[in-house]
Amino acid sequence: MNEVHISVRALVEYVFRAGSIDSRFRTSATMTEGIKAHQAIQKTYGEADQKEVFLQTVILHNHLSFLIDGRCDGLLLSEEMPYIDEIKSTAGELSLLKEDSHPVHWAQAKCYAYVVLKERELDQIGVQLTYVSVQSGEQVIFRNTFSSEDLDSFMKELVKAYSPYAELRARHQKKRDKSIEELSFPFERYREGQRKLAGTVYKAISDKTDLFAQASTGIGKTVSTVFPALKAMGEGKLDKLFYLTAKTITRKAAEDTFSYMETKGLCFNTVTITAKDKVCLKDETRCQKDYCEFANGYYDRINGAVLDILSNETRLTSNVIKEYALKHTVCPFEFSLDLASASDGMICDYNYVFDPRVSLKRFFDEQKKKSVLLIDEAHNLVDRGRAMFSAHLRKSDFLQLKREVKRGGIFKHAKNINDYFVALKKLVVNQPMLMKDLPHELLELLDPFVQEAEKELLMGNPSQLLLDCYFQAQTFMKMSKLYDERYVTTAEADRKETVIKLLCLDPSFLLGQIKKPFRSSIHFSATLSPIHFYMDMLGGTSDDYQVKIPSPFARENLGVFIKPISTRYHDREKSREPISQVVIQLLEERSGNHLIFFPSYVYMKEVYESLTEVNPPFEMMIQQPQMTEAEREAFLDAFQENSSKTMIAFAVMGGIFSEGVDLIGSRLNGVIVVGVGLPQIGFERNIMKAYFQQTGKNGFDYAYVFPGMNKVLQAGGRLIRSEKDTGTIVLVDDRFLSDKYQMLLPYEWKNFVILN
Numbered sequence: 001m002n003e004v005h006i007s008v009r010a011l012v013e014y015v016f017r018a019g020s021i022d023s024r025f026r027t028s029a030t031m032t033e034g035i036k037a038h039q040a041i042q043k044t045y046g047e048a049d050q051k052e053v054f055l056q057t058v059i060l061h062n063h064l065s066f067l068i069d070g071r072c073d074g075l076l077l078s079e080e081m082p083y084i085d086e087i088k089s090t091a092g093e094l095s096l097l098k099e100d101s102h103p104v105h106w107a108q109a110k111c112y113a114y115v116v117l118k119e120r121e122l123d124q125i126g127v128q129l130t131y132v133s134v135q136s137g138e139q140v141i142f143r144n145t146f147s148s149e150d151l152d153s154f155m156k157e158l159v160k161a162y163s164p165y166a167e168l169r170a171r172h173q174k175k176r177d178k179s180i181e182e183l184s185f186p187f188e189r190y191r192e193g194q195r196k197l198a199g200t201v202y203k204a205i206s207d208k209t210d211l212f213a214q215a216s217t218g219i220g221k222t223v224s225t226v227f228p229a230l231k232a233m234g235e236g237k238l239d240k241l242f243y244l245t246a247k248t249i250t251r252k253a254a255e256d257t258f259s260y261m262e263t264k265g266l267c268f269n270t271v272t273i274t275a276k277d278k279v280c281l282k283d284e285t286r287c288q289k290d291y292c293e294f295a296n297g298y299y300d301r302i303n304g305a306v307l308d309i310l311s312n313e314t315r316l317t318s319n320v321i322k323e324y325a326l327k328h329t330v331c332p333f334e335f336s337l338d339l340a341s342a343s344d345g346m347i348c349d350y351n352y353v354f355d356p357r358v359s360l361k362r363f364f365d366e367q368k369k370k371s372v373l374l375i376d377e378a379h380n381l382v383d384r385g386r387a388m389f390s391a392h393l394r395k396s397d398f399l400q401l402k403r404e405v406k407r408g409g410i411f412k413h414a415k416n417i418n419d420y421f422v423a424l425k426k427l428v429v430n431q432p433m434l435m436k437d438l439p440h441e442l443l444e445l446l447d448p449f450v451q452e453a454e455k456e457l458l459m460g461n462p463s464q465l466l467l468d469c470y471f472q473a474q475t476f477m478k479m480s481k482l483y484d485e486r487y488v489t490t491a492e493a494d495r496k497e498t499v500i501k502l503l504c505l506d507p508s509f510l511l512g513q514i515k516k517p518f519r520s521s522i523h524f525s526a527t528l529s530p531i532h533f534y535m536d537m538l539g540g541t542s543d544d545y546q547v548k549i550p551s552p553f554a555r556e557n558l559g560v561f562i563k564p565i566s567t568r569y570h571d572r573e574k575s576r577e578p579i580s581q582v583v584i585q586l587l588e589e590r591s592g593n594h595l596i597f598f599p600s601y602v603y604m605k606e607v608y609e610s611l612t613e614v615n616p617p618f619e620m621m622i623q624q625p626q627m628t629e630a631e632r633e634a635f636l637d638a639f640q641e642n643s644s645k646t647m648i649a650f651a652v653m654g655g656i657f658s659e660g661v662d663l664i665g666s667r668l669n670g671v672i673v674v675g676v677g678l679p680q681i682g683f684e685r686n687i688m689k690a691y692f693q694q695t696g697k698n699g700f701d702y703a704y705v706f707p708g709m710n711k712v713l714q715a716g717g718r719l720i721r722s723e724k725d726t727g728t729i730v731l732v733d734d735r736f737l738s739d740k741y742q743m744l745l746p747y748e749w750k751n752f753v754i755l756n
Helices: 008-016 030-042 103-120 148-182 194-206 221-234 248-263 298-312 318-328 332-342 378-389 395-405 408-428 440-458 464-480 508-515 531-537 569-589 601-613 629-637 683-694 699-716
Strands: 002-007 050-061 064-076 083-090 124-133 139-147 211-215 240-245 270-272 345-349 371-376 391-394 433-435 487-493 498-504 520-525 545-549 558-563 593-598 619-622 647-652 670-674 727-732 752-754
Touching: 002 008, 002 148, 008 064, 008 103, 008 148, 030 064, 030 083, 030 124, 050 103, 050 148, 064 103, 064 124, 064 148, 083 103, 103 124, 103 139, 103 148, 139 148, 148 221, 148 298, 194 211, 194 221, 194 520, 194 545, 211 221, 211 531, 221 240, 221 248, 221 371, 221 520, 240 248, 248 270, 248 345, 248 371, 270 318, 270 332, 298 318, 298 332, 318 332, 371 378, 378 498, 378 508, 378 520, 378 531, 378 699, 391 395, 391 464, 395 408, 395 464, 408 433, 408 440, 408 487, 408 498, 440 464, 464 498, 487 683, 531 545, 531 699, 569 593, 569 601, 569 670, 569 727, 593 601, 601 619, 601 647, 670 699, 683 699, 699 727
Parallel strands: 002 064, 083 124, 211 520, 211 545, 240 345, 240 371, 270 345, 371 520, 558 727, 558 752, 593 647, 593 670, 619 647, 670 727
Antiparallel strands: 050 064, 064 083, 124 139, 391 498, 433 487, 487 498
16 A cells, blocks of 8 residues: 555645635734744643644555644643643634634644544543634633544545545656656766766765765756756655756756656656746736635635646646646646645745745755755855845835824834934944944834834735835844854945845855755756855855766867956956957957857946947847846847857846856857956955955955856856857956966866967
8 A cells, every 4th residue: 555644734734725815914923922822821731731742643545544643732631531732823813713713723633633532542532722812822712522433534534535636646656756767867878977977966865965066067967966866766765856046047947857858758747936926817916815816715726726737747837837727716826836745846946945034834844854955056056145144124114114104103113213224324424334243222123113013014905115114124133033153234324325234244054054954955056166165155064075077078179268458447448449359359250159248237338339339340239237038038049050140249247148048059159258257346245255264264265256256157158068069268357367267267278378
């Protein structure tokens, strides 16, 4: 018989959940306060009573063995009849509760009652629902008694209602594991280095450790990480695979890899999680039943929608999810989250795992123990991690809120916060301010503001400004609890604005803590160099594995040139003419499509305009800020295969066209990289530099050189994407000839020619 292991809570929620999605405000403090409320009630138990009792039972149904377990809040043994106590905390009005208000709560308690009744061979047992107000501590208690026959019948019906889904998953898992067992590497042969990468990934998963893999562009990193993860899953080492990306274009590469492997016999469900705003089927993203038909009655229809899509599809992409969402009238975003629990693999942005504000709470540590994180383009996670763990507040928001509400508690607290910013501005008017400690005075002002805002928001129809200020304040307070020696507080002000920020300088510890429950985390990128820097910054340890895979392509396919002129900020004006000459010379000697990358929009535009003035005999186009999806596609579509025209496109290093873009074959013939990519020297970067210097590292390298050269390597990596690709890279900067930067160049770039 196939065993189905499921928690009591998951089982009853699947069967009994009903009603609508309602994203109207709910207090975020409820969880912590709820735990306190639970504990307060449990402290009143008698000596014979038990709390947090683990219970487990097995029920057989239709060739399935259901192992059902959970932890009940209380087992009350001090009365004549044992009672199960299920405690539920609420921020709502207790007077509105009726005995039948929450069937899920009764169902959960009855499951626990069934287990105790069977274990103790009782004829009947009591069930108690205890509702407690998180604000006042007041309680409402509902009680019922159930016989052995009642609970037998209830559990049979409960399992019967869940079994169609369980049977579908059991059939799929059997088919999945068989397909994985028979699956060969999906291409005729491994590229050079590909087998080594796949083998190291498999070993890391088997050994329950993390891996940092630098694998050159074009090696086929996606399939080389997915294939061994699948093999580990087929052997029972994994239950779920998370493929994490930083950009939409790399999510598409993962989808394409799974689709291709499906043509080779793989049976595997993957769901792509796309941001709510991008998949919403309404004009406004407002998840309220009186506005959105896809939210109204969502839980009444979702089980049927899940069974339908899983019975007919394996690649659960955004478009497929939208199609079934329309068919069943369910919200596509919430649908994708429900499918994530049912799928074998998830393809999603980093933030669904790492960002404490939006990470998926549906996956518990027990599930993570049998899950792997495949972290694509892992170099991006350093700055993304800093951003996820940082928080800021602006004076203007609270000033505007004060003016909007004009009186009452919100007015008072917004005024106090604005007054704090007024005083702060006087201290930082001439230069930014650095503080090593938390701004305790501000946090003391934020706490009552948040409490008052929650009262207002719970009344419904809040203003968008109040919502924004509330969530910003909540985030600030949440990040303050993570604050340690890896953080600083900064304040900056100009004539119009004052901003205070909790700045995470080093995300390594927090990233490491989030990854710890997972069986293995596989970090991979073409530019994970120097690898010690990325292991350090991404929470690696000395026990983790590392591997470096050189380029599989012939070195002679690539011509590398260095033009030793200064592109430093103070030399940029006089560098325009030499750069223009490099472009003209390159395109006179080599026709086809070319990309030229700059460290900033301003610098790029200046050189573009200089070239436009001389009316060059080739086409030019330039990346614009904030390009739409259609504009991006049009930009890339201009790179035509075997084009008879000569064209150069201007783009920004570290931007949307400098990584994750595949211009294979003659679609791209040459790349020029202007500068060594250093981030702009500024207040925050200098703080990072000082922090890393104090921790015994080279602060300038950690804050500037390594992140900068990563952008250079990513930009140059657009050129050679397959065995047949050939082309030219021109590196424009005299620093490329220094030992520091020479050490950071890939092996295949070091056979260069210096241009006079």
